[in-house]
Amino acid sequence: MQLTETGANFAEIAREIGLGDHLLLITGRIQSIVGQRTLATALEAVFGAIYLDSGKNPDVVSKSCAMIGLNFVV
Numbered sequence: 001m002q003l004t005e006t007g008a009n010f011a012e013i014a015r016e017i018g019l020g021d022h023l024l025l026i027t028g029r030i031q032s033i034v035g036q037r038t039l040a041t042a043l044e045a046v047f048g049a050i051y052l053d054s055g056k057n058p059d060v061v062s063k064s065c066a067m068i069g070l071n072f073v074v
Contacts, residue, residue, distance in 0.1 A: 010043045014042060017068055
C-alpha cells in the first residue's frame with residue numbers, strides 16, 4: 001500500500017487542512033512557522049494512527065485520504 005503523494009505535497013495538504021495549528025512543538029516555535037518536513041511527517045503520522053486504530057484496515061485509510069483529496073493505492 002502506498003500514498004501517491006510526495007513529502008512536499010503532504011506538507012501542502014497539511015497546511016491546507018490546518019494541521020500545523022494543532023501541533024505542539026517542543027522547540028517552542030510558533031505553529032505558523034512549522035516547517036514543511038514537520039507538517040509532512042505529522043500528516044503521515046495521522047494516517048499511520050488511523051491505520052493502526054482501524055485494525056490495519058487499508059479501506060479506512062483510503063476513505064480518510066479521499067476526504068482530504070489524497071489518492072491511496074493498496
